[in-house]
Amino acid sequence: NQGTLFTDLTTIAGTSSIDSIHWNFGDNTFGVDSIENHIYNNIGTYSVQLFAQSDQGCADSLVQTVFVNPNPVVDFSLADTCVFQVVNLNNNSSITSGTISNYEWDFGDNSTSTLFEPNHAFNQAVNYALQLVAISDSACTDTSTLSLTIHPQPVADFTFTSSCFNASFIDASNIASGGINDYAWNFGDMGTASIQNPNHIYTANGNYTVNLQTTSDFGCVHDTSKSINIFNNFTADFILSNSQICSGDCIQFSDSSTAHTSGT
The missing domain is CATH 2.60.40.10 (Immunoglobulins)
Incomplete structure (x- = not known):
């Protein structure tokens, strides 16, 4: 399917001249011009013949072999x-x-x-x-x-507020196009959630790393992590006047709860 250029180089001595040329391209097609650009539609080996005749009727021919190679097929x-x-x-x-x-x-x-x-x-x-x-x-x-x-990937982000052991998380994620389908929260204390804006109750004071992983409607994923400090600033406690009493006796309960400052 690519052009093959054939150029006639026939010569003759003396005062005679070449009267005509004929090409046989070997694929049942023919030509008569001194320069032929011939296209083969199939791969294979072709015997190309050039026949030349002078003005005096003298003739000569030449056969050369043309190899037509296949094109690759890109896929x-x-x-x-x-x-x-x-x-x-x-x-x-x-x-x-x-x-x-x-x-x-x-x-x-x-x-x-x-x-x-x-x-x-x-x-x-x-x-x-x-x-x-x-x-x-x-x-x-x-x-x-x-x-x-x-x-695009989503850009995971969130804000949070905490009071005592209770924490509220607000999703602030965004994406350039499409939508965010899934939210995967890890609160850093083995607790998880899959809703957009969860609340979580911690059972102990401490610093926790909270991770939010977002997944787009195409399946693109992005996550982010933030640190949250959970600090309950008091310890509830009370004292009994007696741990063992008889029926009908009175017992006195005295509050002994203590307040803390951050970091203690």
């Missing part, structure tokens, strides 16, 4: 993915004879590769046109282009 597949994640490229290119010696990838973001199936991650959530050129050992080529959509 690759890919799947839309998330920003910063590696794109899975499946290279299924083939050729009927010979070998594919080179691959040239253009990822559409000013980066390229010559590997069979390269790994590549994109840092912007836009649409890209990925192109693959396959080059055979006889320099025949084929090209294919596919569109790829890179989806």
